[in-house]
Every structure is written in structure tokens, then in C-alpha cells.
Amino acid sequence: MLMFVGLGLYDLGDISLKGLECVRNADTVYLEAYTSRLMGTDVAEMEAFFEKEIRVLSREDVEQNPRDIIERAARGRVAFLTGGDPMVSTTHADLRMRAAAAGVATSIIHASSISSAVCGLSGLQNYRFGKSCSVPFPAKGWFPTAPVETIAANLDLNLHTLVFLDIQMDRYMRIPEAIAIIEEMAAKRGIEPPALYVGIARAGSESPVVAAGSGAKLKETQFGPPLHVLVVPADLHPMEREYLEIFAGL
Template identity: 85%
Template sequence: MLTFVGLGLYDLGDISVKGLDYVRNADAVYLEAYTSRLMGADVSEMEAFFGKEIRVLAREDVEQDPHEIIERAASGQVAFLTGGDPMISTTHADLRIRAAAAGVATSIIHASSISSAVSGLSGLQNYRFGKSCSVPFPARGWFPTTPIETIAKNLELSLHTLVYLDIQKDRYMRIPEAITILEEMAEKCGIEPPTLYVGIARAGSENPVVRAGTGAKLKETDFGPPLHVLVVPADLHPMEREYLEVFADL
């Protein structure tokens, strides 16, 4: 059995009772650490909390060579840990499909996700979100503009956009940097840059930071340590505007 276990948003207190019970009784525990991370707990703390040795997986371990995971799940109980909710990332869906093709039973233990937490923290109504996008760190000779194009299409439809920020092995994109990159993308594409953003830092922690305003305002805002996420709102409903005024300093 291969069970995908969501860890929630920030620390070890976010896992469900069901998930905790499964991990503590699993024969093997893997942690996917490239799509999201718990910033409130490191691997050693997780191992002490669960009472289990944890193997940390890189992207290639899951997407290119998941044979070990599937083989162990064919003969025992395997917990595959992910930050947030397990099935938000397509790479996890692909692993579940591969396991099913190999005749391995699978299950999912859900947890809180940033895709739902942003609505609670920002007050932006969840049914008004369009397609999400991710802003990657630019590389030499590579500067994709898909994120700003996605935002522009959503704005045309009066839909909000959830913008995920890049996570790499040794660095995390911050909100000011993401806004600068989006503005550069907009200039390159001849698109008007967004006039309003909502920045959220450390969702799920005791003291998340939520701020709304222009790009210039948020680039001067100290959001503190990662993880950060960004939202580009469409035209605001009066209740959304009031919520942002009360809770996000709009």
C-alpha cells in the first residue's frame, strides 16, 4: 500500500490524526521536499516526532526513478509525505498512476493546502480563482512569460490568480522578487502589470503576514522568512475589499 500523507502548511501540528497514525505504523517513510516544505520543522524533528527514519526525495527520485517506492509499497505500508495536500501537485498524481499500473494499492490522507488557505487569509472568494501559475527563478537564456499571460487572461475574466513562488534546494523566492519578475514579464509582453497584489507569508503559522497593495508597496514590505505566496486579485467584491482593508492593510 502506498499512502500519500499531507503534512499541512507549516509545522508538525498540522498533520491529521489519521495521517499521524499511518506514518507511525508505516514500514517505510519518504518525504517529497521539492514542491513544498514545512518551514516549521526540519527532517530530524520529523523523525523524532514520527519515530521513523525518513528518506528525503529529490524531483528525479519521484518523476524519473520511483521504482524503489513502488516496490516497497508492493510488500508493505509506505507513507509518502508531502507538504500541504498530496494531490495538489501533478507529480504526485503521476506517481499514483504508476503505482496503480504496477498493481499497488494506493490511498490519500488529505491535509490543509495553500490553495485553500489563501482564501481564508485574504478573504478572496475561492470560487473566483482562475488558473494558477508559478513564477520560476530566471536562468541564463530562459525567461518564460507564461505566468503574466495567465494572470492577464484571468483578469479579463474577472478571476483571481494564485501565484506560486519558486522553491529550490538552497533558496526560496520572496514576494518582492516575484513582483519584480512579473513586472519584467509584463514589459516584455507589452501587458499592463497588475495594479493590486496580495502577499502571504508563512501560512499556517501562528503569525502569518498578509498584506495587500500595489507592487511598489509590497516590494517595500518586510514579509519575513519564507514560504511566500502571491495572489493577483481581480475586481474586488465589496466584502473582499473590506476583508483586505481589515486584515491585510489595503
């Protein structure tokens, strides 16, 4: 049995009771640590809390070499831990399908996700979001502009855009850096950069930071430690605008 267990947004307090029971009863516990991370805890604390050894997985372990995971799940109970909700990432859906193809039973224990948390923190209505996108760290000779094209397409449809920010090993993209990259992408594509952003830091913690405003304003805002995420809003409904005025300083 391969059990996908969501850990929630920020720390060990976010896991459900059902998820906790599943992990403590597992024969093997894996932690996927590349799509998202719980910034309010670490692997050592997780191992003490769950009373289990945790095997940390890289992207290659999951996407290219998942044989060990599937073979262990064929012999016993395997808990596959992820930040947020397990099935928001397509790489996890792929692993579940591979397990099913190998005749391994699977289950999902859902948890809070940034995809829903941004709506509560920003007041932006969930049914008004279009396709999401991710802003990667640029590399030498590589500067994709697809994210700003997604944002522009959503704005044309009057839809909000959830923008995920890159995570690499011990490097986390921050909101000011992401806005600067989006503006550079827009300039390269001859697209008008977004006029309004909502920046959110440490969703799920006791002290999240939420700020709305222009790119210039948010690049000067002190959001504090990661994880950070961005939203590019479309035209605001009066209730959305009032919510942002009250809770995000618009």
C-alpha cells in the same frame, strides 16, 4: 500499499491524527521535498516525532525513478509525505497512477493546502480563482513569460490568480522579487502589470503576514522568512475589499 499523507502548511502540528497514525504504522517513510516545505520543522524533528527514519526524495526520484517507492509499496506499507495536500501537485497524481498500473493499492490522507488557506487569509472568494501559475527563478538565457500571460487571461475573465513562488534547494523566492519578475515579464510581453497584489508569508504559522497593495508598496513591505505566496486579485467584491482593508492593510 502506497499512502499519500499530507503534512499541512507549516509545522508538525498540522498533520491529522489519521495521518500521524499512518506514518507511525508505515514500514517505509518518504518525504517529497521539492514542491513545498514545512518551514516550522526539519527532517530531524520529523524523525523524532514520527519515530521513523525518513528518506528525502528529489524531483528526479519521484518523476523519473520511482521504482524503489513502488517496489517497497508492493511489499509493505509506504507513507509518502508531502507539504500541504498530497494531490495538489500533478507529480503526485502521476506517481499514484504508476503505482496503480503496477498493481499497488493506494490511499490519500488529505491535509490543509495553500490553495484553500489563501482564501481564509485574504478573504478572496475561492470560486473566483482561475488557473494558478508559478514564477520560477530566471536562468541564463531563459526567462519564461507564461505566468504573466496566465494572470492577464484570468483578469480578462475577472478571476483571481494564485501565484506560487519558486523553491530551489535552500533558495526561496520572496514576494518583492516575484513582483519584480512579474513586472519584467509584463514589459517583455507588452502587457500592463497587475495593479493590485496580495502577499502572504508563512501561512499556517502563528504569525502569518498578509499585505495587499500595489507592486511598489509590497516590494517595500517586510514579509519576513519564507514560504511566500502571491495572489493577483481581479475586481474585488465589496466583502473581499472590506476583508482586505481589515486584515491586509489595503
